[in-house]
Amino acid sequence: MTEYAIILISTIWVNNFVLVKFLGLCPFMGVSRKLETAMGMALATTFVLTLSSVCSYLVNEYILAPLDLVYLRTIMFILVIAVVVQFTEMVVHKTSPLLYNVLGIFLPLITTNCAVLGVALLNVQEQHGFLQSAFYGFGASMGFSLVLVLFAGLRERIAVTDVPDVFQGNAIALITAGIMSLAFMGFVGLVN
Amino acid sequence: MSILIAVVTLSVIAALFGLLLGYASIKFRVEGDPVVEKIDALLPQTQCGQCSFPGCRPYAEAIASGEAPINLCPPGGETTMLALADLLGVEPVALDDEHDTEPTKTVVVIDEQTCIGCTLCIQACPVDAILGAAKQMHTVIADECTGCNLCIPPCPVDCIHITPVKVEPDTWRWPLPEQNFAAPRA
Numbered sequence: 001m002t003e004y005a006i007i008l009i010s011t012i013w014v015n016n017f018v019l020v021k022f023l024g025l026c027p028f029m030g031v032s033r034k035l036e037t038a039m040g041m042a043l044a045t046t047f048v049l050t051l052s053s054v055c056s057y058l059v060n061e062y063i064l065a066p067l068d069l070v071y072l073r074t075i076m077f078i079l080v081i082a083v084v085v086q087f088t089e090m091v092v093h094k095t096s097p098l099l100y101n102v103l104g105i106f107l108p109l110i111t112t113n114c115a116v117l118g119v120a121l122l123n124v125q126e127q128h129g130f131l132q133s134a135f136y137g138f139g140a141s142m143g144f145s146l147v148l149v150l151f152a153g154l155r156e157r158i159a160v161t162d163v164p165d166v167f168q169g170n171a172i173a174l175i176t177a178g179i180m181s182l183a184f185m186g187f188v189g190l191v192n
Numbered sequence: 193m194s195i196l197i198a199v200v201t202l203s204v205i206a207a208l209f210g211l212l213l214g215y216a217s218i219k220f221r222v223e224g225d226p227v228v229e230k231i232d233a234l235l236p237q238t239q240c241g242q243c244s245f246p247g248c249r250p251y252a253e254a255i256a257s258g259e260a261p262i263n264l265c266p267p268g269g270e271t272t273m274l275a276l277a278d279l280l281g282v283e284p285v286a287l288d289d290e291h292d293t294e295p296t297k298t299v300v301v302i303d304e305q306t307c308i309g310c311t312l313c314i315q316a317c318p319v320d321a322i323l324g325a326a327k328q329m330h331t332v333i334a335d336e337c338t339g340c341n342l343c344i345p346p347c348p349v350d351c352i353h354i355t356p357v358k359v360e361p362d363t364w365r366w367p368l369p370e371q372n373f374a375a376p377r378a
Contacts, residue, residue, distance in 0.1 A: 063205070069198050076202070083209040087216055094220035 004135045010191050011139030017115050018147045019181040020188075024115030028148060029173060031106075033159075038152030042145030044106035046138070049119055051088065052081040053137025056120035057130055070124075077120045085111045115144060151180065228256045234275045236267045255280070263287050297357045299337040300344065304329050306351035313343035313352060 017023045024045075031041040056077045064070050089107045093100045110116060119140045123133045154176055163172050231252035238248070243264035245251040254260035255276065262276040263285040270287060277284040302313070302322070309327040314320075321337040324330030334357075344352050 063201070067197060067201055068194065069201060072198055072202060076205070079202075079206060079209060083213060086213055090213075090216045090220040093222050 004131065006191050007132060007135045008139040008142070011136060012143040012146060013184065013187040014190050016143040016147060016184050016187075017118065017140045018144055019177070019184040021118070023118040024113055024144055027109070027113060028144075028151065028177070029170065032148055032152040032155050032173075035149065035152045035156055038148050040103065041106050041110075042141075042148050044103040045110055045113070045115070045144055045148075046141040047088075047103065048081075048085055048107065048110045048113075049116055049141035049144070050134060050137045051084055052077075052116050053119045053123055053133050053140075054130070055080050055084050057123055057128070057133040060124055061130075073121065073124060074117070077117055081116055081120065082111050115140065147180065147184075151177065154180075228252050230279060231255050231276065234268075234272060234279065235265060236272065238267045242266045261285060297359075298339040298341075298354045299334050299357055300332055300339070300341060300352050301334075301355050302330050302332055303351040303353060304331060306349050308349055308351075310348060312346040312348065316343045316346045318342060 011017070015021060018025065018028050027041055027045070032038050059076055059080050060070070060073060064072060064076060069076075085107055089100075092103065092107075119137050123136055126136075128136055155173055158172055158176065167175065228249070229252075232249050235248040235252060243251045243260070243266075245254055245260070251260060251264065255262055262280065262282065263273050265272050266287070273287060274284055307324075307329050309324060309329060311324065311326050311330070313330060314322045314324060318340065319336055319338055321333045322330055322343060323333060332352075339354075339357075341354060344354075
């Protein structure tokens with residue numbers, strides 16, 4: 001049990017995907033203008049990351065490894081993730097219009113997110129088992145969500161402050177992200 | 193040999209996924225709101241965005257949910273508005289000024305059979321686009337006519353008619369820049 005707790009703590013704070021590993025930066029900058037959209041994106045990412053890390057583990061373990069085709073990992077993972085996301089989108093659209101309204105527009109966006117592929121590949125690299133993969137994906141997305149929501153909150157505040165002309169817009173956002181990243185460096189060494 | 197396995201595996205899996213998605217798109221097909229469909233069918237599908245929605249379908253959805261009035265469609269004009277009012281059982285509303293049809297360029301044409309050659313229209317024309325002399329048949333130089341219609345009221349026999357100009361490659365002009373002059377300060 002502690003093992004899974006450690007995976008979660010590690011992925012959320014210590015090895016945060018956005019601020020420490022610098023993956024998934026485009027949604028981090030792109031959808032963080034409003035707290036509301038950031039939350040939608042965070043939810044959708046949590047969903048997709050967990051699902052895709054489980055699926056890619058299964059594909060790697062039961063299709064690629066027995067056939068000795070591990071070098072096809074990248075293309076295979078892209079294929080699997082894209083299909084799974086697309087399929088889920090259709091099912092959600094049919095079964096739950098409410099959920100679709102919340103996640104709908106974000107789901108296809110995340111498919112091409114480097115964090116998603118990154119988690120799948122890192123799972124293989126770290127030789128995680130099934131549950132470990134699931135927790136790793138979930139933790140990574142929780143870390144992403146945490147940072148995205150925090151950052152969106154910061155940006156909403158920044159939007160109404162008196163920022164010097166040269167720093168306005170994305171410049172101040174990037175500086176803020178850098179400072180957040182520095183802050184997260186403080187967790188280094190907490191767990192591995 | 194191993195490359196063959198790789199190719200076959202990838203193709204088979206891709207084909208399976210393709211089938212799965214194809215099946216899912218039929219099985220999980222979502223029927224749109226039938227009212228939206230009907231409204232959408234009445235709209236002109238020019239996707240011009242003049243209603244401030246990003247296309248005809250979003251506008252149809254907005255009408256269906258009661259967020260938008262039915263009189264925002266300039267290309268559809270009054271006909272569409274009346275059809276929508278009929279479909280939805282609401283009172284027809286006059287087209288919004290802002291969303292009224294863009295004025296098409298018109299010129300006037302003199303019905304030469306009726307013209308009595310009174311020269312009143314020649315005097316009224318600000319751009320000297322009417323040619324003629326007293327007791328002689330008049331005619332309009334279409335290229336010069338600005339469509340101001342000032343010549344119509346003075347005509348005693350009502351022989352001047354407004355006709356729209358068809359835009360052809362020869363007559364097409366770049367649109368004039370929008371003029372947003374601030375109101376003169378008092």
